[in-house]
Amino acid sequence: MLQKNRSYQVCSYCVMDNTNPGIAFDSSGQCNCCRDAIARKPYEWWPNDEGRGRLNAIVDNVRNQMSNRPYDAIIGLSGGVDSAYVAHLLAREYGLRLLAVHVDGxxxxxxxxxxxxxxxxxxxxxxxxxxxxxxxxRDLQLAYLSASVLNQDAPQDHAFFSTLYKLAKKYNQKYFFSGVNFSSESIHIPAGGYPAMDARNLKAIHRAHGATSLRTFPVMSSLRYLWLVKLRRQVQIVKPLNYLPYDKEAAKRLLVQTYGFVDYGSKHQESRFTKFYQEIYLPARYSFDKRRLHYSALIVAGQITRDRAIKELSVPLITEQQAMRDKRFVAKKLGIEFLELERLMALPAIPHEHYANNAALYRLNHALRRLVPRFS
Incomplete structure (x- = not known):
């Protein structure tokens, strides 16, 4: 949210603006978000022959290591473009034996x-x-709305990653191929989000505002997550799209032509709740349009011009009629009155750190990860 006495400013290179206090500008007007992405680019994205060579070597290694198991790798399938294209790439081009995992929240x-x-x-x-x-x-998501914290998608995201590691153990799998990619997701706001895998925070929010017990909800502790993922690397996460000149719009056209893929709308809107969160909750609560992240990443990737991004942003994120329909749907799905959802959305914003948390662990992990590319 824009701080008082701070004039509005948009980056001179991308389209990030200072509606978030974590964004700062240098003397040329360029923001720290795209500067950071440009600095990371040589270490995270190889859209050339070198990248294809690296991916070929990774796939060969996976195939050799997993030859005596029923699957070569796990992939997540959300119904979105990125994950579907990963499935197409690995199955059709590389012939890997895949187990697709979908978490239905x-x-x-x-x-x-x-x-x-x-x-x-x-x-x-x-x-x-x-x-x-x-x-x-439902109870956990209502607890998050009542807590009035930023990351309202945390319950869905936590369930996905916890389930992934549970199934990796069940099926004796070591590799997870993810659709996360640099070309459309390189922009991050400093201190602009909160980790969904902070189980201590999730449980604290639910204790404060929940009504039922989480008997079956897949919870993974922060220490276990960091140990298995970052240190022990029980499941190695591979991002194959970072080794290709990946263009999301071209990928979507291929999927439509090849499989009859159905366009579901904007980025990460395979979930009706995520659609509500990104198009209604964030703009209303934090005056933030997540399209700025996506378009700025595409500018860094050289896949869209700044002028075109500005033109796209001039189109309203959602119409008033559609917003009303979506809010009514979410309220009905959650089993509350429309006016109660409106009341929850109007509560003062509360930091996640107001509740018990392991934020210090994640900050340490993030700092260490940022150091790695500089020495690789």
């Missing part, structure tokens, strides 16, 4: 469900769908 769009079915059937991929107990998910 109760908010899937019809388009997302159809896309998952189309991809797994066409590629003959085994699919494991984990359904989160709805009353527990």
């Amino acid at each position: 109760g908010w899937n769009t019809q388009a997302a469900v159809r896309n998952i079915e189309l991809v797994v059937r066409s590629l003959d991929i085994d699919l494991h769908t984990e359904v989160i107990e709805w009353e527990e998910m």
Whole structure:
């Protein structure tokens, strides 16, 4: 949220603005977000022959190591473009034996469900769908709305990653190929989010505002997550799109032509709740349009001009009529009155750190990770 006595400013290179206090500008008007992304670019994205060579070597290593197991790797399938393209790439181009994992938190769009079915059937991929107990998910999401914290997507994201590691152990899998990519997701706001895997924070928020017990909800402790993921690396996360000249719009066209893929709207809107969070909650609560992150990443990737991004941002994020329909849907799904949802959205914003947390652990991990590329 824009601080008082601070004039509005937009980056001279990308389209990030200072609606978030973590954003700062240098003497040329360039923001710290795109400067950081440009500095990381040589270490995180190889859209050339070198990248393809690296990916080939990774895939060969995975295939050799996992030859005596039923699958070569796990992939996540959300019904979105990035994960579907990863499935296409690994199954059709590389012939890997894949186990697709989908976590159903109760908010899937019809388009997302159809896309998952189309991809797994066409590629003959085994699919494991984990359904989160709805009353527990509902209660946790209501607790987060009552807590009035920033990361309202944390319950869904925590459930996904916890389930992933549980299934990796069950199926004796070592590799997870992710659709996360530099070309469309390189921009991050300093202190602009909160880690979904902070189980201590999740439990504290639920204790303060929840009404039922989380008997079956997949919770993974922060220490266990950092140990398994960052230190022991029980499951190694591979981001294959970072080794390719990945263009999301081109990927979407390929998926539509090849599989009859259904366009579900903007980025990460396979979930009806995420759509509400990004298009309604964040703009209303924090005056922040997440399209700025996406367009700025595309500018850094050289896939869109700043002028075009500014033109796209001039189009309203959502119409008033659509916002009303979406809020009514979310309220009905959560089992509350429309006016109660409006009341929850109008509560004063509260930092996650107001509740018990392991934020210091994540800050230390983030600092160490930022050092690694400089020495690699």
